[in-house]
Amino acid sequence: MFKKSVICVVSLALAAVFTLNTGQAQAAERQFVSIAAGWVTGAYFPMAGAISRIAFNNLKDDNIKVTAESSGASVANANLIASGNTDFAILQNDVASYAYNGKEGMFDTPVKNLLGCASLYPEHIQIIVRKDSGIESVADLKGKRVAVGPIGSGTTVNAEQILSAWDISFDDFQAEQLQARQAADYIKDGRLDAAFFTVAVGAAAIKDIATVVDIDVLDIVGPKAQQLLDEYPFYTQQPVPAGSYPGLEEDSTTIAVMAIMAARKELDSDLVYKIMKAMYTNLDRIKEAHAKFQDISVENALDGMTLPLHPGAEKYLKEVAVVKE
The missing domain is CATH 3.40.190.10 (Periplasmic binding protein-like II)
Structure with missing residues (x-):
């Protein structure tokens, strides 16, 4: 009886360790991705929220979790990309240009890791x-x-x-x-x-x-x-x-x-491609989030774009023939 109890305890302990290790491995594999948005009362936040929900529903098999983060909006978002404290950002096309090119007095150091994904809406x-x-x-x-x-x-x-x-x-x-x-x-x-x-x-x-x-x-x-x-x-x-x-x-x-979406240059191209594809194949879900999002279309993805494209975004836009080979 004693031996059986010991075997049972050991078996349960091993099972617990296996479950713990499996959970840790799954957590380690999960990729957490952030989108710097803006004021909760503006349009950036519902846009980022819609993208995060779409990513959750469409990229489950890839173990990708996208979260929308409130912020001080465009200038702050460019600086968050520069410091590596966010992965994607929604910001104005004018501010994006100032950041990338290093506008004196605003961005004394050019934010060269700020790359474009898509133009969204005016x-x-x-x-x-x-x-x-x-x-x-x-x-x-x-x-x-x-x-x-x-x-x-x-x-x-x-x-x-x-x-x-x-x-x-x-x-x-x-x-x-x-x-x-x-x-x-x-x-x-x-x-x-x-x-x-x-x-x-x-x-x-x-x-x-x-x-x-x-x-x-x-x-x-x-x-x-x-x-x-x-x-x-x-x-x-x-x-x-x-x-x-x-x-x-x-x-x-x-x-x-124009409001545009940008990504950190260091982000894996495959990840950016997958999120772009999830966005544009679920535009109906995005358009439900705010009345102004009715203007968003893949055909207008380069309207007012003031940044070089991220390779992952370029790959997707070539696939849908917005960027010509």
């Missing part, structure tokens, strides 16, 4: 103003209380460039560097007169403002806007249609950049 630079603020043009921002995006964001860069076309700097008004949700709350309770948002039309943060106070979207038009377009060719003029937000009764015209 992001409108929307200057939201309270109707009772008396602001009717960009020039009227002088002397007001204005949110210009959080530190390290593409929104702040866009704000600086737009204002410079009107010979305005942050010193000409009370500038606040806030996250989108904070800026929305500050406009609603009267602590701000206006805020810059570089987000897809229909963004939740702006809709939230419009349900509480009357707003306008400033037009960015005329000779100064054309000067801006000439100086920065990654900008395009885009409409913000009436009805995009509660109470918005007239169309506005603003400028836009």
Whole structure:
């Protein structure tokens, strides 16, 4: 009886060790992949979330787990790629160009391990103003209380460039560097007169403002806007249609950049290829995540791309004939 008990205990111990070792081996084989997104209230986060869910459902056999990570958006995301602290990033095409080429004062060291995967959708630079603020043009921002995006964001860069076309700097008004949700709350309770948002039309943060106070979207038009377009060719003029937000009764015209997905150069080409393929063969799932994602298509994957392609992305885009051999 004693011998049988010892044999039983030893057998159970060996089984436990085998199970533990198997679990450790499986954990070791699993590949954890991160996507730096942006504010939870913007469009980057639901995009990264949709990609992570698609990867989970389609790459189970490859033992790949993709997670969406909130961040300070475009500039911060480029720096996360540079430091190796994320694998993929969603960011503006203008900021991506500055990072890769090392724009002085913004990226003093070029981020050469930042490579392109695909262009996604246009992001409108929307200057939201309270109707009772008396602001009717960009020039009227002088002397007001204005949110210009959080530190390290593409929104702040866009704000600086737009204002410079009107010979305005942050010193000409009370500038606040806030996250989108904070800026929305500050406009609603009267602590701000206006805020810059570089987000897809229909963004939740702006809709939230419009349900509480009357707003306008400033037009960015005329000779100064054309000067801006000439100086920065990654900008395009885009409409913000009436009805995009509660109470918005007239169309506005603003400028836009492209949201793109980039990858760390060091990432395995096979991994990037698989995630690209999973994305584009499940576009219906991505389009469910946000109204603006209706514009995403593989045919437009190179529109506004300002980075060299990652070899894995290039392989997939050649396969679908977007990149020609």
